[in-house]
Amino acid sequence: MFLAVCVCGIVGMQAQKNESFRPGQVWNDTEGNPINAHGGGLLYHQGTYYWYGEYKVGETVLPADATWERYRTDVTGISCYSSKDLLNWRFEGVVLKAVPDDPGSDLHPSQVVERPKVIYNEETGKFVMWMHTDSPDYGKAEAGVAIADSPTGEFKYLGGFRPNGTMSRDQALFVDDDGTAYQFSSSEDNQTMHINRLTDDYTKPDGTYVRRFVDMSREAPAVFKHGGKYYMLSSGCTGWSPNEAELAVADSIMGEWTVIGNPCTGPDSEKTFCGQSTFVIPVQGKKNAYIACFDMWNKTDLQNSKYIWLPILIDEHTGKLSIPWLAEWDMSVFDNK
Numbered sequence: 001m002f003l004a005v006c007v008c009g010i011v012g013m014q015a016q017k018n019e020s021f022r023p024g025q026v027w028n029d030t031e032g033n034p035i036n037a038h039g040g041g042l043l044y045h046q047g048t049y050y051w052y053g054e055y056k057v058g059e060t061v062l063p064a065d066a067t068w069e070r071y072r073t074d075v076t077g078i079s080c081y082s083s084k085d086l087l088n089w090r091f092e093g094v095v096l097k098a099v100p101d102d103p104g105s106d107l108h109p110s111q112v113v114e115r116p117k118v119i120y121n122e123e124t125g126k127f128v129m130w131m132h133t134d135s136p137d138y139g140k141a142e143a144g145v146a147i148a149d150s151p152t153g154e155f156k157y158l159g160g161f162r163p164n165g166t167m168s169r170d171q172a173l174f175v176d177d178d179g180t181a182y183q184f185s186s187s188e189d190n191q192t193m194h195i196n197r198l199t200d201d202y203t204k205p206d207g208t209y210v211r212r213f214v215d216m217s218r219e220a221p222a223v224f225k226h227g228g229k230y231y232m233l234s235s236g237c238t239g240w241s242p243n244e245a246e247l248a249v250a251d252s253i254m255g256e257w258t259v260i261g262n263p264c265t266g267p268d269s270e271k272t273f274c275g276q277s278t279f280v281i282p283v284q285g286k287k288n289a290y291i292a293c294f295d296m297w298n299k300t301d302l303q304n305s306k307y308i309w310l311p312i313l314i315d316e317h318t319g320k321l322s323i324p325w326l327a328e329w330d331m332s333v334f335d336n337k
């Protein structure tokens, strides 16, 4: 009896180590708490992956004046988790905090802060976070920028603006091999994607941008480079409800983009397995290995939304990219191609 209590006590103190990805299941951090980093983005820096996301805490409400499904939780900040293996994540805290005592702040709990993405600037040594900042009715449509000296913060908020004077909602960042960074943003009332080139310090648009996916209503962009080409995974615009994913490809970032189609295969692939894209991770140390990260939104209880991470598989003969549904998988999928 005494031994049993001791053993249980020890086991209880340690969270179980994750050995595989289990898309759509509760995913605990190293302390045994569900990971809370939604609409997130990852950064690989000096041997460690960092996962930044919306730290959603508290009740989900549908505002009384809502004419569409803009369920919300109060802004509580941006969380950060760290990992060496992409499976086991240590909570590093809330690295950009809400500002409850200033109703005029973009980070006030009453506002909207979504889809944080962090990139590292080699020249300035700063970690630069871009996010979608908005008014509660999503009418402001801005991008907010924060910087930090360390990947785990604390990030200092620099301010919000409309990039090149244009609306910006769902957004992603991409740093090309030459160090030039770009922001992809759902603009023009989410009808058209803008690709905004950033200044050398990554904190502002440099004034050059292109309109792409014109009138195609793409949201949730996630951009990656493979085999010298640029890819964008995205969703359609249906609030928090899932729809069909789409992959597009380009030879140059600001050039023409060609829609390939839905890369998802298997059950519920026509609605992205009930998820929505947020990021694509190039797996370090493995060739042609990418992980597509999706949020599985629980729109009436946003803080309990889950994650769907799936490998992007590349057909060795045709080069075609696909994202098959796998209930459980590990990194060995990349070795079996």
Ligand code: DGJ
Pocket: 039, 069, 070, 071, 114, 115, 170, 219, 220, 238, 239, 240, 276
């Ligand atoms: C879809 C976006 O992708 C989310 O980030 C969020 O803004 C919801 N719309 C709000 O309904």
